[in-house]
Amino acid sequence: MLEGIERINEVECEVPVGYVPGMRVSARFFLSEDLEESLEEGAVHQLANVATLPGIVRHALAMPDIHSGYGFPIGGVAAFREETGIISPGGVGYDINCGVRLLATPLRVEDLTQMRALVEELFRTVPTGVGAESRMRLSAQGLEEMLVEGVPWAVREGYGIEADAVHCEENGQMQDADAVPVSKRARKRGMPQAGTLGSGNHFLEVQVIDKVFDPKVAAVYGLEEGQVCCMIHCGSRGLGHQVCTDHLRVLESATRKYEIAIPDRQLACAPIHSPEGEAYFGAMAAAANYAWVNRQVITHEVRKVFSRLFGIEYEEMPLVYDVAHNVAKREEHDIDGRRETLYVHRKGATRAFGPGRLEVPADYRAVGQPVIIPGSMGSSSYVLHGTDTAMERTFGSTCHGAGRVMSRTKAKKSMPGKEVREALMERGIYVRATSDASIAEEAPAAYKESDKVVDTVTRARLSLPVVRLRPLGVIKG
């Protein structure tokens, strides 16, 4: 383990107060010993920096997929008291409400006899890649409504069914969303992009459930071995990026105005109920709604493709659940026996609320919320369920995915995309991307093994495995 950091147990480490000057609390991260070699000192330093921020509760936390990000580490979780705390774009990330959803199908793996045709049809239907534009015609008024209302708006407009909204975190509708602080430029970028996949690690995958860890919970989620599912991983595209850029600039001066001492200018922040803090929070919530609608519109198109190719009904592809990876939320948590309102930043981390919480949809409430962990290209994804331990230890949070260990540039240099694509083909995985270069950037070797990340959160009981999904066909930007 890095110097100055103490291993508490086989899955958890502590960064003591004093590791960097000004820490108000210690930092803790979850990491098994076999992942230690992938730990970046810079990411730990960033985590310790987060512990210096005003109003932070308990610890600055990180999940086993921790790596360096803008200001806060990716894989980080930090909760702040409403009265004394701050809100920070660095704690959310540029891709506001990057997230992932899982659609069930009534198909069995043996029904997929023409994988190539299915993937090509999905690739033709879902706009993919940097700058991809939607066929959807959205008015300025429509965008405004979407930003405020989220998934229920999309359902009203015919892009889904009512059950879809219920199976999204926050019902696909952040209550604090405010379109006013979403700039004209952000809206202009967002207007043509609703219902587009984007690029990088974003994907649309056809998968099969190849392992069931917990049959009882799997049945509650409507999942069983051999079942074909569809996973969608994307975010708020140019609109969320622009919201982050716009408000970072405002919050950089707000940090000085409110005399908040920060060890890194990338931790720009403002008091939660300052005008600047509320403007960012409202705009961030609106961008989160945009991302949920983005995944909803893609879902609509995917259902239509499956209907055409397999003759199944729209309602036969229920949304299992939709989770956010990059968002800050107002939540109630029990702190030292008292119910407190906290602003929980999750950046590359997933909410993992346990059994009984009212935020978990009624049909899943007894077993906790589904946690969807996408694998890197060609590797398995997982569904886990939230736990009481997560509520007690991590403000109801767990990991978000595999975590990059090689830069895009390095990945492109070390392996040709064509070879990566052919190697996946030999393993029975058909990949369709805008270019072979984008396949190289996302090669399995560029990522931490998601199995080990899931193993750490399982041993720490921050979430527990329900099913594993193996990719069959992949669409990438």
Next chain:
DNA sequence: ATGTCC
């Protein structure tokens, strides 16, 4: 992640 530099 991102009209991968307004």
